[in-house]
Amino acid sequence: MATETQTATSNASSNLKITKRPWNARGHADHSWLYTFHTFSFASYHDRAHQSFGPLRVINEDRVQRGTGFGEHSHAEFLIYSYIVRGELEHKDSMGNLENLRRGEVQFTSAGTGIRHSEYNRNKKEDVHFLQIWAKPNVSGLKPSYVTRKFTDEMKTNKLVKIVDSVDRHSGRDAESEPIPANADVTTSASILHPGKSVTHELVTEGERDVYVHVVMSERVQPKTGGAKIKFGNVELGEGDGAYVRGANGPGKIEIESVGATEAEFLLFDMGQ
Secondary structure (H helix, E strand, O other), X not given: OOEEEEXXXXXXXXXXXXXXXXXXXXXXXXXXXXXXXXXXXXXXXXXXXXXXXXXXXXXXXXXXXXXXXXXXXXXXXXXXXXXXXXXXXXXXEOOOOEEEEOOXXXXXXXXXXXXXXXXXXXXXXXOEEEEEEEEOOXXXXXXXXXXXXXXXXXXXXXXXXXXXXXXXXXXOOOOOOOOEEEOOOEEEEEEEEOOOOEEEEEOOOOEEEEEEEEEOOOOOOOOOOOOEEEEEOOEEEEOOOEEEEEEEEEOOEEEEEEOOOEOEEEEEEEEOO
């Protein structure tokens, strides 16, 4: 299921084609301990029309039940990051890292030549809600690495904050306010946008770009009335909805407005083709 429309960037001549990805058209599984939606083909969900987009390979919106989690498993040749929405997530890996992640924190692993890790909700009172994102690196055989950054609600409120950026565009500074550097042509930004407010995304480099936008859910299903909504071009996205944006050319801008009843938390991915 998809909805397409045409619009234009504010200072570019080429039209954007925006294809809506409705929240309930995603892959879905309820394993009792894990309640999840898959934007792209993942595990038992397979859809040839939704395999990946640019370097993006996975956007899973996961809810892990209290006292449960993903046991130790292996990864290689992927950039894997977790965006914590609510609750606590324990990360433990073969590089010796062990920490509890909470709202606002982004945990980033470059799996490179191979790592093993587990992700567990040790909290006995609250489920954890997070986005699990995978991107394909543009360099193979990297040494595995691990970074955690915290991007507070205050930092993201009515702003669009870069949380991950390509090493080719990164400042090189290792500071808490800096995005996490990634070996992929992908810039990930986050925002918490109050109703009536808008933010403008400036395409990060010249030339053709792919953009994907995902609105974070507040509950397990999209509200039938009210809730968070954003709009860009002629397309409106509610909670859990996403959108493929094709035809973007830098330099250019995309303006996003919050048009719902509550604040909208969303991620924007600006990627090479």
